[in-house]
Amino acid sequence: MMEKLRSSAMVKRLFSSFAVVAVLCVMTGPPGSTATPMAGITGSFTAPASFFGLFRGQRWMVFFVIALVFFGVWTLWLKRGTQIKGAVSKTMAQPKEVLERRPVRIGVYAVFLLIALVLPHVVTDPFWQDAMVEQILVFVLLALGLNVVVGFAGLLDLGFVAFYAIGAYATAWVTGALPLPPPFGIHLDSFAAIPVAIILAMVSGVILGTPTLRLRGDYLAIVTLGFGEIIFIFANNLTGITGGAAGTNAIPHYHFHISSLNVIWGLGPVPYYYLTLAFVIVFLIIFSLLNHSRIGRSWTAIREDEVAAESVGINPLKYKVMAFAIGAASAGFAGSLTASQITYVSPSIFTVQFSINILVLVIFGGMGSITGVVVGAIIIQTISMFLIHTPPAGFQTQDLYIYIGALLMVMMIFRPSGLIPSKRRKREIRLSEAGEGHMDEVLTGDTP
Amino acid sequence: MSDDTIFDVQNVTLRFGGVVSLNDVSLHQNRGEILAVIGPNGAGKTSLFNSLTGVYQPQEGTITFKGRDGKSMEIIGRKPHRVSNAGVARTFQASRMFSAMTTFENVKIGAEDHHGIGAIGAMLRGPATRRGEHESDERTIELLDFVGLRERANVISSSLSYGDRRRLEIARGLATDPQVLLLDEPAAGTNPAEKIQLTSLIRRVRDEMGVSILLIEHDMKLIMALAERLYVLNFGSVIATGTPDEIRSNPAVVDAYLGTSADAAKGA
Numbered sequence: 126m127m128e129k130l131r132s133s134a135m136v137k138r139l140f141s142s143f144a145v146v147a148v149l150c151v152m153t154g155p156p157g158s159t160a161t162p163m164a165g166i167t168g169s170f171t172a173p174a175s176f177f178g179l180f181r182g183q184r185w186m187v188f189f190v191i192a193l194v195f196f197g198v199w200t201l202w203l204k205r206g207t208q209i210k211g212a213v214s215k216t217m218a219q220p221k222e223v224l225e226r227r228p229v230r231i232g233v234y235a236v237f238l239l240i241a242l243v244l245p246h247v248v249t250d251p252f253w254q255d256a257m258v259e260q261i262l263v264f265v266l267l268a269l270g271l272n273v274v275v276g277f278a279g280l281l282d283l284g285f286v287a288f289y290a291i292g293a294y295a296t297a298w299v300t301g302a303l304p305l306p307p308p309f310g311i312h313l314d315s316f317a318a319i320p321v322a323i324i325l326a327m328v329s330g331v332i333l334g335t336p337t338l339r340l341r342g343d344y345l346a347i348v349t350l351g352f353g354e355i356i357f358i359f360a361n362n363l364t365g366i367t368g369g370a371a372g373t374n375a376i377p378h379y380h381f382h383i384s385s386l387n388v389i390w391g392l393g394p395v396p397y398y399y400l401t402l403a404f405v406i407v408f409l410i411i412f413s414l415l416n417h418s419r420i421g422r423s424w425t426a427i428r429e430d431e432v433a434a435e436s437v438g439i440n441p442l443k444y445k446v447m448a449f450a451i452g453a454a455s456a457g458f459a460g461s462l463t464a465s466q467i468t469y470v471s472p473s474i475f476t477v478q479f480s481i482n483i484l485v486l487v488i489f490g491g492m493g494s495i496t497g498v499v500v501g502a503i504i505i506q507t508i509s510m511f512l513i514h515t516p517p518a519g520f521q522t523q524d525l526y527i528y529i530g531a532l533l534m535v536m537m538i539f540r541p542s543g544l545i546p547s548k549r550r551k552r553e554i555r556l557s558e559a560g561e562g563h564m565d566e567v568l569t570g571d572t573p
Numbered sequence: 574m575s576d577d578t579i580f581d582v583q584n585v586t587l588r589f590g591g592v593v594s595l596n597d598v599s600l601h602q603n604r605g606e607i608l609a610v611i612g613p614n615g616a617g618k619t620s621l622f623n624s625l626t627g628v629y630q631p632q633e634g635t636i637t638f639k640g641r642d643g644k645s646m647e648i649i650g651r652k653p654h655r656v657s658n659a660g661v662a663r664t665f666q667a668s669r670m671f672s673a674m675t676t677f678e679n680v681k682i683g684a685e686d687h688h689g690i691g692a693i694g695a696m697l698r699g700p701a702t703r704r705g706e707h708e709s710d711e712r713t714i715e716l717l718d719f720v721g722l723r724e725r726a727n728v729i730s731s732s733l734s735y736g737d738r739r740r741l742e743i744a745r746g747l748a749t750d751p752q753v754l755l756l757d758e759p760a761a762g763t764n765p766a767e768k769i770q771l772t773s774l775i776r777r778v779r780d781e782m783g784v785s786i787l788l789i790e791h792d793m794k795l796i797m798a799l800a801e802r803l804y805v806l807n808f809g810s811v812i813a814t815g816t817p818d819e820i821r822s823n824p825a826v827v828d829a830y831l832g833t834s835a836d837a838a839k840g841a
Contacts, residue, residue, distance in 0.1 A: 411696035418695035418702060419685045419709075426671050426682050433669040435653035436626065436662070437683040437749050447692055552673035556731055 135200075142196035146188060210539075241402055245395045254394040256510040258466065261503060262401040263459050268486040268502040269408050269495065270455030275484065276493035276547065277416060278448030279428035280338070281346040283480055284353025288453040290360060290475040291329050292322040292460025294367060297470050302376045305366040315379045315465040319458060326457020327450045334449035338442055353480055360472040372471025376464050390466075397466050404462065405499075408455060413495050415451075424448060425549055478526070485533055491543025493550040501544050505529060578639060579604045579753050579785050580625065585634030585649075587620055587809075594620040595631060596809040602753070604639075607779055607786040609796050611820075612806035613829060618789040619666055621806070622757055624649070625787075626663050627656040641752055654687070662746030663755040666789075668738040672731035676741055679730050680716055683748030684709040712748060719781075720744040720774060736767030740774065747782065754778060756788040760795050772798055797821075805829065 202209070245254060267289065274282045297303045299321050301312035313321070337348045360367045367373070378391030379400065390396040415421055426434040427441045434441060464470050490501020509529065513522055520528075536544070542551045580602040587595040595617045602608045610618050623629040625636060627648060636648040640660050648656055662683075671679050686705060694702040717723045720740040725733060730741060739759050746754050756775065760768050772795055778784050790796050796803065797817045805813040805820060807829040813820060820826055 414698045415692070415696050418698070419687075419705065420692060420695045422674075422678060422682055422685070423687065425674065429671045429673060430669050432628065432653075433665065433671065434682075435628075436657055436665075436669075437745060438654050438657035438687045439682075440652070440654045440687065451692065549673045552729060552731075556672050 138199055139196055142199060143192045146192040146195060149191075150188070238406075245398050251394075252514050253510070254398070256506075256514075258394045258397045258401055259463070260510050261506045262398065262405055263463055264483065264486060264506050265405050265499055265502045266401070266408060266459040266462070267456060267483045268490065268498045269405070269412055270452045270459065271483050272487050272493065272495065272498045273412060273415070273455070274448050274452035275487050276491075276498065276550070277421060277424045277428075278445055279424070280445060280448065281342065282349045282449075282452065283346050283477070283484065284349035284351070284356075285452070285456055285483055286475045286477070286480040287349075287353045287356040288326040288330060288456035289460040289463075289479070290356050290470075290472075291326045291453075292457030293464040293470045293474075294360065294460075295322040295325040295457065296461040296464040297373055297376050300376055302373045302470075303366065304364070304368055304373070314381075315377050315461075316381065318465070319461050322457045322461035323454045324457075326460070327454040330450040330453025331446055334446040335442075338445040338449065350477065350480075353475075353477060357472055357475050357477075360470075360475060367472070368470075370472060372469055372473075374469035376468045376470070378468065379465050391468075401462060404458070409495060409499070416493075416495065420444065420447065429553060482526075482529075485529060489533055489536055489544060491546040491550070494543065494545050494547035497543050497545035497547065504544070505532070508532070577604045578602070579606075580787070581635075581637040581639075582621075582625075583635045583637075585621075585624060585631045585636060587617075587624055587629055587631040594809055595624065598634070598806070598809070598811055600804050600811060600814070602785060602787055604752075605779065605783065605785055607775070607788070607799055607801050609800035609803045610787070610789050610806060611791075611793075611796060611803060616806040616829075617809040618806055619757060620809075622663065622755055622789065625656075625755060626661055627651045627653040638753075657749055657751075658687070660750070660752035661755065662749050662751035662753070664739070664742040664746055664757055664759060666757040666761065668735075668742055670730040670733075670738060670741055670745070672729075674730060675727050676722055676730050676733065677713060677717070677726040679741055680744045680748050681709050681713045683745040684712040684716070716744045716748055719747070719777075721770075734767075735762040736764065736771065739763060739767075739771060743774065743778065747778065747784065751784055753785040753787060756786065756790075758789055758791060760790060760792045768792065768795060771795075775799060 245257065248254065248257070267285070271282065271285050274280050274285070294303070296315065296318040298305060299307050299311075299313045299318045300315060301307045307313070333349075333352055337345060340348060360372075361370050363369070378389060379397075380387070380389040380391070382388075390400060423434070423439050423444050426437070426439060427444055431441050486502040486505050487498055488501075489505055490499070491497025509525055512520055512525060512528065516522070540546070542554050578601050580600075582598060582600045585595055585598045586593065598617075598621065600610075610621060612618055620629060624631050625648060631649055634649070638646050638648050638656075638659060638661060640646060646659055648661075651659075671682065674682075686709075691702065693699075714723070714726075717726055720743055722737060722740055722744065725737060730738070733741060743754070743756070743759070759775070760771055763771060775786055775788070776799065779786050786799075788796075788799070800817055802816060803814065803820045804811055805823075805826050812825050812829060813823045815823070
């Protein structure tokens with residue numbers, strides 16, 4: 126009897142609901158220590174700065190109510206999930222059809238551009254003005270670059286930050302900010318450093334890509350993860366070249382002087398905002414053209430069926446390296462931009478978490494969809510910045526990625542192809558769910 | 574190797590560990606010929622195709638392909654995309670389209686020039702890129718007309734019927750402007766009406782486009798109607814060759830297909 130009860134799905138779900146809410150308690154409670162390992166749980170009921178601290182008085186009651194509500198929603202979803210999904214996608218389909226009309230779309234772009242242009246004059250909080258450049262626009266740029274690798278070519282890159290670091294350090298190098306003297310003793314200004322950063326990042330992309338892109342899926346992910354770590358450790362330990370853990374500062378701001386015209390970026394975040402915005406728009410346009418070109422189609426073909434792609438004359442390795450190099454170049458560019466803006470580089474920026482963060486932006490927004498990636502990056506980075514700037518009760522900065530992770534999980538359950546999915550990617554996911562796709566089959570036929 | 578030979582396979586042996594998939598196979602195909610390879614399941618037909626297209630690398634023997642400029646080229650040791658660029662197109666046994674793309678896009682991928690890099694041109698959509706797009710579009714429409722899929726051009730390819738998928742694969746193969754087209758069981762999964770259409774389509778590919786055809790098929794009716802010459806494979810070896818009529822009356826072939834010899838041969 127007990128055995129039967131325990132194995133029933135309903136009971137399992139009930140216990141899981143309690144477990145989830147308990148995890149929520151631990152997450153929002155104060156951090157524990159070896160002396161008080163249970164502080165997370167007990168604290169979440171007693172400390173005022175925790176989730177349950179919000180509800181004074183009957184905290185245990187609140188715990189049960191939330192767990193039961195969670196259980197109820199879960200059960201309902203299992204029973205009526207497909208219907209709810211259908212209803213939602215029906216209501217979503219209507220505005221989408223309108224959006225797909227060309228004049229409407231151009232109008233929407235124009236409105237967004239206008240908003241982007243006036244934004245720094247509306248939002249005057251210095252925290253947000255900085256965040257818009259350093260945490261949002263630069264991340265949009267990075268997400269666009271990673272989208273070429275992950276979304277277009279279907280290569281899982283977990284070490285994207287390496288190219289960002291290479292771009293940043295290259296800028297520091299040629300502007301003379303590193304202990305390593307710049308090439309030929311010439312100190313370039315920051316604008317001139319951009320092409321150097323792009324080329325160095327691109328070359329390292331090709332050098333890493335050529336031998337490793339023969340690997341498939343998971344193996345490639347491991348190799349790129351390792352590469353990211355190598356670059357991090359180089360930056361951290363090669364004190365004589367990179368300045369070590371302390372990094373280096375004194376990278377010059379962007380500036381140009383033509384006769385009497387003197388323009389210097391660096392007096393505040395707003396000039397940088399417009400500069401970065403301009404670059405974002407340029408990248409948006411060229412990547413969109415790239416996606417709809419012969420090269421974009423070849424990437425799709427390789428992603429869907431590599432054997433068939435080869436049979437029509439596509440060299441998969443060439444196109445994969447190309448995607449890798451283009452992604453690396455845009456990361457190098459973003460690195461150069463960041464270095465000149467914040468005027469310093471230090472290894473602590475270039476962590477694995479940074480790579481994962483960018484990957485989350487791409488997956489959340491919709492792999493392969495340029496609009497999706499931009500919107501996804503803006504939304505996630507804005508949420509992150511909001512949580513850091515005005516933390517709600519119970520929020521601790523070190524918990525940020527727990528919340529972002531939870532958001533991503535919810536997204537994957539309800540919209541596995543991302544917020545604004547690319548049409549092709551969406552179809553691929555649907556087809557492979559139906560057992561139609563053969564993305565990972567190697568060979569067909571009567572092999573012995 | 575005579576002038577009108579397109580494929581010349583000499584003593585090819587392909588092994589996977591201890592398993593011999595192709596054992597000392599020799600065959601040749603003349604330019605403009607419709608040649609068929611038949612044999613029971615597991616005889617090594619698809620292995621032969623994969624060897625001819627660079628997917629498998631046989632350990633012994635030579636496969637010489639004579640391209641459009643009359644230059645001979647060794648297939649073994651070349652990557653599949655190089656073989657395709659040289660003028661060998663193929664279809665697959667379990668049709669392998671780019672299933673999330675439209676019919677049009679599937680064929681267009683084949684029609685495009687995959688040489689060079691062109692990334693900068695593609696990013697800026699320069700005049701050369703635009704001209705290339707235009708040319709591939711025209712060629713794609715032409716081929717869709719040829720195989721009779723023009724009305725289905727904007728359909729997602731995974732929603733096509735089996736017969737249409739076969740025709741799409743043929744169009745995609747032809748888009749690469751091949752000298753020879755390798756068809757791996759083109760009639761599998763098609764209905765009788767589609768089979769008739771397919772037979773005439775394959776013949777038109779040869780007659781109107783001058784593309785040689787090499788096909789693997791189980792459907793004897795289709796083989797006998799199309800093929801000008803046959804090779805019979807069994808356990809990785811060529812056991813017979815000849816015209817359809819010769820093959821039909823060859824006791825070794827009957828034996829391979831039906832297992833026992835005398836009694837079954839009488840029945841057949």
